[in-house]
Amino acid sequence: MTGSWVIDDGSAVVSPEVVLETLKARIGGGELETWLTSSSGRRLAFVTNSRRVMLVLMDGEGDPGEHASDPGAEGSSDGFLLSNGEYDEYPDEDTVPLAEAFRIVHHIVGKGSWPPDARWVVDR
16 A cells, blocks of 8 residues: 545545445435545545546645546536535546446555556646
């Protein structure tokens, strides 16, 4: 593992073994936006509508980062409720299905990088 990750609200340090259960519990409790920070300063934003996820990996505060993508996906999805009350809609090609997001997050928390077969877009 490349460093440790913590949920930004201070609720938990997460490992690859527990990160998915933590995210599932937060979603089940209505918390659809989760931010994680690594000991190296990287940040991971996970925002879901319970079907798709906007997943952004940043090198630190202020970095536009990179987001997971689903090339060729058509349409858009709404229902992305941010903690500041903003209600967003994103093109499906800029989000990934929930199961894929879980797979990517597990890898990032364990290895510190995107899975080799994941698709992402650099926003820098």
